[in-house]
Amino acid sequence: MKIRIKVKHLVYILGLLTVLVIAFNVGALPSHKLAEAEQGAVQTELKEQVLNKIDTAKPDNKLKLIEEYMLKESDTVLAHAYEAYIGSSGSMFSESMELQTKPDFSLKEKVPYLEQYVKAGRSDQDVSKAAELLTYYYEGSEQWEKASQMLAGALKRLHFTEYRYARQELLFMKAKLAADQKQYGELIRLCEELTLGNKNPTNFDLNIRISNLLAQYVIAEDKEHEVLKRIQAEMKKQEEFIEGDQRAAQLQTDQLQMVEDRLKKMVSIGLERMTDVSGTITKSDGEPVAYAGVFLRRQDDLNHSIREDEPYQTMTNEKGEYSFKGVVPGSYKLSLGLDLNQISGWTWPVSGDADWIDLKGQQSLVQDVVFQPLMKLKSPVNEAVVKEKKLIFEWEPVAGAAYYNLNLGLKLQGGSSSRSIMQGIRSSRIEIAAEDLYNVISGVSSSSNGSEEEKIDPLSLLGYANTDNQFMWSVEAYNANGELLTRSDGYRLGNDLTGQLPFFYLKERTMTDADRALLAGHLEDADAKYKALFQSNPEDAHSLKMMFTLLEGKLMMMHGEDTDTETKKAMKGEQVGLLKQLVKLHPTADYYGWLADYYLKQENWNEYNRYYALAGSLSKHTDTSYTDATHAIALMKQGKWDGADNYFKQSLENDKSHRFVGVYIALGLYRGGSLDQAIQLAAKYPDRMMYNNPLHWEDMLLEMKSESKGVSNYNGMLQEKIGLYIKGKDQELKQWQPSAGSHDTAMKKFIAGLLKVG
Numbered sequence: 001m002k003i004r005i006k007v008k009h010l011v012y013i014l015g016l017l018t019v020l021v022i023a024f025n026v027g028a029l030p031s032h033k034l035a036e037a038e039q040g041a042v043q044t045e046l047k048e049q050v051l052n053k054i055d056t057a058k059p060d061n062k063l064k065l066i067e068e069y070m071l072k073e074s075d076t077v078l079a080h081a082y083e084a085y086i087g088s089s090g091s092m093f094s095e096s097m098e099l100q101t102k103p104d105f106s107l108k109e110k111v112p113y114l115e116q117y118v119k120a121g122r123s124d125q126d127v128s129k130a131a132e133l134l135t136y137y138y139e140g141s142e143q144w145e146k147a148s149q150m151l152a153g154a155l156k157r158l159h160f161t162e163y164r165y166a167r168q169e170l171l172f173m174k175a176k177l178a179a180d181q182k183q184y185g186e187l188i189r190l191c192e193e194l195t196l197g198n199k200n201p202t203n204f205d206l207n208i209r210i211s212n213l214l215a216q217y218v219i220a221e222d223k224e225h226e227v228l229k230r231i232q233a234e235m236k237k238q239e240e241f242i243e244g245d246q247r248a249a250q251l252q253t254d255q256l257q258m259v260e261d262r263l264k265k266m267v268s269i270g271l272e273r274m275t276d277v278s279g280t281i282t283k284s285d286g287e288p289v290a291y292a293g294v295f296l297r298r299q300d301d302l303n304h305s306i307r308e309d310e311p312y313q314t315m316t317n318e319k320g321e322y323s324f325k326g327v328v329p330g331s332y333k334l335s336l337g338l339d340l341n342q343i344s345g346w347t348w349p350v351s352g353d354a355d356w357i358d359l360k361g362q363q364s365l366v367q368d369v370v371f372q373p374l375m376k377l378k379s380p381v382n383e384a385v386v387k388e389k390k391l392i393f394e395w396e397p398v399a400g401a402a403y404y405n406l407n408l409g410l411k412l413q414g415g416s417s418s419r420s421i422m423q424g425i426r427s428s429r430i431e432i433a434a435e436d437l438y439n440v441i442s443g444v445s446s447s448s449n450g451s452e453e454e455k456i457d458p459l460s461l462l463g464y465a466n467t468d469n470q471f472m473w474s475v476e477a478y479n480a481n482g483e484l485l486t487r488s489d490g491y492r493l494g495n496d497l498t499g500q501l502p503f504f505y506l507k508e509r510t511m512t513d514a515d516r517a518l519l520a521g522h523l524e525d526a527d528a529k530y531k532a533l534f535q536s537n538p539e540d541a542h543s544l545k546m547m548f549t550l551l552e553g554k555l556m557m558m559h560g561e562d563t564d565t566e567t568k569k570a571m572k573g574e575q576v577g578l579l580k581q582l583v584k585l586h587p588t589a590d591y592y593g594w595l596a597d598y599y600l601k602q603e604n605w606n607e608y609n610r611y612y613a614l615a616g617s618l619s620k621h622t623d624t625s626y627t628d629a630t631h632a633i634a635l636m637k638q639g640k641w642d643g644a645d646n647y648f649k650q651s652l653e654n655d656k657s658h659r660f661v662g663v664y665i666a667l668g669l670y671r672g673g674s675l676d677q678a679i680q681l682a683a684k685y686p687d688r689m690m691y692n693n694p695l696h697w698e699d700m701l702l703e704m705k706s707e708s709k710g711v712s713n714y715n716g717m718l719q720e721k722i723g724l725y726i727k728g729k730d731q732e733l734k735q736w737q738p739s740a741g742s743h744d745t746a747m748k749k750f751i752a753g754l755l756k757v758g
Helices: 018-028 030-057 059-070 107-120 125-140 142-154 164-180 184-197 204-221 222-241 246-269 436-440 460-465 513-519 523-536 543-556 566-586 591-602 605-620 625-636 640-653 661-670 675-684 699-707 714-726 730-735 745-754
Strands: 002-005 010-013 084-087 091-094 097-100 275-283 293-298 313-315 322-325 330-338 358-361 364-366 371-374 377-379 384-386 392-395 403-412 415-425 429-433 471-478 484-486 503-506
Touching: 030 107, 059 125, 084 184, 084 293, 091 322, 097 330, 097 429, 107 142, 107 204, 125 142, 125 164, 125 313, 142 164, 164 204, 164 322, 275 358, 293 322, 293 429, 313 322, 330 484, 371 484, 392 436, 392 471, 403 460, 415 471, 429 436, 436 460, 460 513, 460 543, 513 523, 513 543, 523 543, 543 566, 566 591, 591 605, 591 625, 625 640, 625 661, 640 661, 661 675, 661 699, 661 745, 675 699, 699 714, 699 745, 714 730, 714 745, 730 745
Parallel strands: 275 364, 275 371, 384 503
Antiparallel strands: 002 097, 010 091, 084 091, 084 330, 275 322, 293 313, 293 330, 330 358, 377 392, 392 429, 403 415, 403 471, 471 484, 471 503
16 A cells, blocks of 8 residues: 555645645655655556456456546546646645555556447446547547547447436537537537437536537638527526526526627627647657646636636647647637646746737647756755744756746645745845845735634734744746746655755744734734833834734734725724834835835825835835836826826736736826727737636727717716726726616726726
8 A cells, every 4th residue: 555646625726836735745754755756666566467457357347447447536527637737827736645555547558448448338427438538538649530439339328318418428529529620510410419408408517518619610600690699598598597596507697698708709800710729748858748638728717727618628649749629719828737747846837927829810829838847946945944044045057047036935724825035036046134034024814614713824924933834935947038947846756856845944033922822823912912022122123013914914804894994094004103113123125015005095195106116126026017007007196197108018018917908098098099099909918817707908998999989978988987097986986887778888897897907
């Protein structure tokens, strides 16, 4: 019996692959590390034993063994079949280690046995599972005809009524194959069969997947009216079932509406062609990443984990190649499904705002992925205890790197927190004062256990001043063009990769009784103790900072209440007073930045401009795109139009998410710019932020242009509403409701979008 990594629960992690993932997966116990080091040899031995057992078994027993070893432990849905899912928009890893006695077989090893099972296995849902997995395999190697024949054979073996769901899944796979091969007559026939055979009208998932397939048909055959009519019929059908499960039905209705809106847009702008997207997934040493899941994900899907109803899913072949035929125009990103041995020691150097795939009707597009080795760290590592006043972070230099960014993380009760500490480091070694880390505003988090009341996590409050907590660090390497080359944080499995783990303790300071009370959860007692310490020693910057942080925690726990209550105002005012004392003792960019943000909200421009300049003078970050944009907003509100324009441009060029483009567009319209100019700007800088409902500025502006036709005062009304936004009259704008049948409905959507930016 050996220990292996097993996917039991998947967690969706936005942004960086946090180093907490490393902590979960490499484990801290020597026995775990030893087991991992031995795992490869043991797996090989177990595989040989199992394969021999299957090969020599009698026919009936052979099928049972295939079920046991090759079907029961796999999920044939690609969205759940792998141990890790990685992409620039988010990553999912296993968060548990558990005992496992059965060997893992690669898809290539499974194929001949799955083929036997589809031909001779029991006529039940397991045949469907095997057939679906084989279909992805055949698709990846472009064996289209073989995939179609195999699905047809599997369908014949499943009873029409007893295994209706399994049959629907196989029919859908056939329809997907037909769409990929541009066999639109077959696609329509299969979609009709699926619709007629769907006896459960609340199977919304199937309706959405069919509608997505038909989007290809719209463009290729110019059948917009026919397909839109069908989608609208499905939406009407779902409205009849909203009373039964309102939340689920509304969610699916919204998704169908999204399909309909996308089709209408494609037709309105004259897109007449779909795009074939292909590429190769390899490691930098040339090794192909074979049989990996490949997901071409629409922008609208990036705010959640991968779902099986997403339309573009496939698998790489032996050479690491993949392809998607006939992809509907739009904005996409790649995500990959991998087993841990495929990603262990490697990283896909892609950042959240980069590597967008924008399809606008071009014939084909190639998007390759090359994994790079994880960076090697030198110090501090392996739970080193640092007692000096300065920490030395050191790592192996990366060829071609122009600079590095350093991130620091800490454990929390419910996970971890990580933030950038320093950017633009020109060498592979940097010294940072321990006191500088103590003064980092690390953010406040809360947690609740089931029905228990939500509580502030004291680990987040004490931050990097906690000598008992384990800290972790990571580093990223960039070339002179600002492109990510590789990083240190990622998955490491086995002794050859776990020699230098990025964990350490910082014990330069001695914790106070107030700190201990805080960690015990006695926040009021801790606050009183910090106040007493500061009163006795006005130079005690730590106690002063903790008084400020405790107020931040209290304010966070008041979420849901009116943001303008007198209590909150008083607490914010108290924080301002504390920070003004604190910056005299230990000035930092964090502290000045917080004060600048406070005075921005207060529209106190003298104080804002002063603290903004002070924060910039101490900043250790090269990426100033966010502060550039917020400063542009401040200048806009001060009526300094040209300055605001320059800072918006600077931000948009450096921030690939273009999160503030809507405000820049609004400024241009307010200053007399045309809707056509705004549309061009929105197309050049599409908003890439991961909102629950993405802000498609170009679409909104196109609607406004259509809405404005024949309305003489449209631009004047628009400028009036933008003027209210600039003046901070948010509540007035939220309460504004266009009258029924009025000409400003699209304008309302635009203003509502503006209020979401930030």
